[in-house]
Structure formats: C-alpha cells, structure tokens
Amino acid sequence: MNLRGIIFDMDNTLFDFVEAKMVACTEVVSFLGAGDPQELFEYFRRETHGFEHPENIRDYMLDNGMNAADNYQTCVSIYETHKINNIRLYPDVRETLKELSELGLPLGIVTDANSDNAKKRLAKTGLEAMIHSLTAHDMTGAKKPDLAPFKHALETMGLNAPETLFVGDSLRRDIAPSKKLSMMAAYAAYGDRNSAIDRTSGEYEPDRTLNSFREVLEIVLELK
Numbered sequence: 001m002n003l004r005g006i007i008f009d010m011d012n013t014l015f016d017f018v019e020a021k022m023v024a025c026t027e028v029v030s031f032l033g034a035g036d037p038q039e040l041f042e043y044f045r046r047e048t049h050g051f052e053h054p055e056n057i058r059d060y061m062l063d064n065g066m067n068a069a070d071n072y073q074t075c076v077s078i079y080e081t082h083k084i085n086n087i088r089l090y091p092d093v094r095e096t097l098k099e100l101s102e103l104g105l106p107l108g109i110v111t112d113a114n115s116d117n118a119k120k121r122l123a124k125t126g127l128e129a130m131i132h133s134l135t136a137h138d139m140t141g142a143k144k145p146d147l148a149p150f151k152h153a154l155e156t157m158g159l160n161a162p163e164t165l166f167v168g169d170s171l172r173r174d175i176a177p178s179k180k181l182s183m184m185a186a187y188a189a190y191g192d193r194n195s196a197i198d199r200t201s202g203e204y205e206p207d208r209t210l211n212s213f214r215e216v217l218e219i220v221l222e223l224k
Contacts, residue, residue, distance in 0.1 A: 001184060003223045005149075005159045006100060006216070007133075009168035009188070010111040010118060014213075015125060018193040020131060024083040028057065029076045035064055045195060054079065077098045087124050090191065092214040097130045099217055103224070108133035108153045110166075112143045112173075133157045144173035150181055167216055170194050171201035179204040186210050186219060 011017035021044065026037040043056040054076040061075070062069040100107060107130060111118050115136035135179040137152040142148035156160060161181040168174025169191040178185045179201075188208035192199065192211070208219055 002163050003105070003220060004163040005106045005108065005157050006165045006167065006220070007108040007110055007153050007178075007183075008114065008166075009144075009155070009174050010109050010121065010169070012169045012191040012193050013167060013174075013188045014093050014127065015087050015121075016193070017087065017121075020083050020088070023086040024081075026081045026149050027082045028079050030103050031075060031078055032066060032071065033063070035060070035065070035190065052113060083174050084120055084124050087121055089127075090213050092212065093183060094125075094127065096214055096217050097127065099146075100220060102132055103220065105220065106132040106157050106159075108135065110135045110144065110149045110153045112137050112149075114138040140197040144170070145177040147177050147181060150177055150183075154181075165216075165219065167210070168197045171206070172198045175203040175206045176204040178207075184208075186216065188213070 011041045017201060018216060022037060029035040029037045040057070040060050044051050046056070047164045048059070049055045057075050057079060058068050058072050061072065064218055076157040097107060104180040109118070109131055113133065113136055113224060117136055118136045119128065122131060133153055135149050135154045135156065137143055140148045140152050154164060163182045164184045165186060166174065166178035166179060167186045167188055169188040175185045175187050185206045188210050190211055210216065
C-alpha cells in the first residue's frame with residue numbers, strides 16, 4: 001500500500017466524548033436537584049433529535065415533570081459548558097498526530113458533528129493546527145455510514161481511497177463505509193462506546209484493530 005494520507009473519526013477516536021457528555025448530564029441533573037444522569041444521556045442516543053441536539057434536555061425535563069420554561073436555557077448552558085470543558089484526549093494522541101504530520105502525511109477528520117461543534121472540540125484539544133481537512137455533517141448533509149462524507153474528505157485532501165487509512169471507533173459507521181470505498185480501515189476498539197447496532201459491520205471487517213491510539217503510528221511505519 002502506498003499510504004498518502006490518514007482520515008480520522010473525531011468523537012471517541014481522538015477523545016472520550018461519551019465521558020464528556022456524561023459529566024455534562026451529571027451537572028444538569030445536579031442543577032435540577034432530581035433525576036438520573038444516565039437516563040438523560042440515553043435521551044441523546046434517540047433518533048428523535050439526534051446525538052447533539054439540546055432539545056433532548058427539554059424532552060427529559062418534560063417527561064420527568066420538571067419546569068422546562070424556567071430552567072431549560074440554563075440547563076443547556078450548563079450542559080454545553082461542561083461538555084466542552086471535560087473533553088480529554090486519549091493518551092498519546094497529540095504526540096502521535098505530530099509525528100504523523102512530520103512524516104508528511106496530511107490528516108483529515110470526518111465527523112457527524114456540525115462544523116461549529118467540531119471546531120470547538122478541536123480548539124479545546126488544541127489539535128486544529130494539525131488537521132488539514134475537516135468534513136462535518138453540514139458540509140455534505142449526510143451522516144455516516146453514508147459514503148458522501150468519506151468521498152468529500154478524499155476529494156478535499158486530493159487522495160485516492162486505496163492510498164488512504166481511515167481510523168474510527170464504529171464498525172458500522174466508520175469501518176464498513178471506508179472499506180466499501182477500498183480504504184484501509186483501522187478499528188479504534190479502545191474508544192468504542194457505541195450501542196450494539198454500531199458494533200456490527202456486516203460483510204466488512206477492519207484491516208487492523210487498535211488497542212491504543214499510538215498503534216496508528218506503528219501501522220504507518222510498517223507501510224513506509
């Protein structure tokens with residue numbers, strides 16, 4: 001394989017986004033003085049509004065008999081603040097991305113987050129200067145496992161699929177579509193916090209399974 005570039009998923013591949021959201025849900029429940037953080041988090045897993053939308057908080061409050069009119073906006077502010085503040089990179093992510101960049105490999109991201117949220121997370125982690133290309137949901141109107149975001153990233157980076165490594169934590173939404181396009185796919189098992197449906201990839205299996213982010217560099221050095 002003539003490796004010319006790497007594309008990463010962002011949430012739960014570069015950092016534990018589920019943990020950050022859980023802390024944010026805990027802070028909201030603490031402010032309300034009642035409820036269960038895990039129950040609130042599960043509202044974000046529903047298809048109703050999507051994983052990012054703050055309307056999930058309103059639904060949770062109304063379903064639990066809480067006064068959404070008075071406290072909703074405060075709860076959203078608490079949630080968003082703690083969600084960003086508690087993002088923590090996985091071990092060796094910054095150092096590994098730096099070394100990959102020094103090898104001359106362009107680095108991209110494909111995420112289901114919209115570009116504003118994605119940029120806030122990258123700014124919090126300090127990775128924005130290392131990322132050459134960002135493909136977010138609002139740029140294509142499609143979410144993974146649709147192939148459109150992957151194709152957009154490849155085109156933006158000037159890469160062909162067979163010369164590109166994709167790294168992601170979801171077998172269904174990351175590994176299957178990248179393999180369908182003939183990319184090499186590395187499954188970030190260390191970050192898989194997905195529901196059961198996203199832990200199946202059908203006929204497509206990863207080329208590599210990663211137990212730590214640092215192993216991305218090992219793959220690249222093997223291919224050099």
